[in-house]
Amino acid sequence: MEWTLEVVSIPVTDVDRAKNFYVNQCGFRADLDTSPFVGARLVQITPPGSRCSIVLESGLPDSPGRPRMTPGSLQGLQVCVTDIEAARKELVDRGVVVGPVQHVGPSGWEDGKGDDAWNSFVFFQDLDGNGWVVQEAPKPLTDR
Known part of the structure; x- marks a missing residue:
């Protein structure tokens, strides 16, 4: 069985501002921009040539094993x-x-x-x- 790393969540304060940075300044591709329910938003972006994407989100609840990260806290x-x-x-x-x-x-x-x-x-x-x-x-x- 293969285990592939496909998506990494990036904690941001403003999804639109972050999307603009990653797409227009870093050159990443915007794959998805959706609202699964009122008040929630997911934006999935992929670096050129990568199989692993990043996700920018707002309004989603915490889930077991994935507490909310502080914007700016993800390093490396x-x-x-x-x-x-x-x-x-x-x-x-x-x-x-x-x-x-x-x-x-x-x-x-x-x-x-x-x-x-x-x-x-x-x-x-x-x-x-x-x-x-x-x-x-x-x-x-x-x-x-």
Whole structure:
């Protein structure tokens, strides 16, 4: 049996503002914008090329195993790209505040790309302070 991660909830203060940020600034695709009942709303958005989406919501009750998160409290969401400089440039060109390309070295985080595959990152936050990591990951051998 496969267990696939398909949707991650992102806590936000304003669904419309967050949808605009993720679609128009990050370039994610809006897949769904619905109201399952009066006073509730779900917006599902997917990063380009990803099978896993994020959901922005308002008006839904807490459920067992999923208490309400505070907007800005989700940190470390990670997406992977094959060209970290191009990804950073695209985000900056779209108006996202993005840190410099960094890698992990013996002294901690250092500016610039790492020498090893998988060791180049940029970091940004959404408008509520939820933190994202973009990591350069080489293409799988089957795609080279």
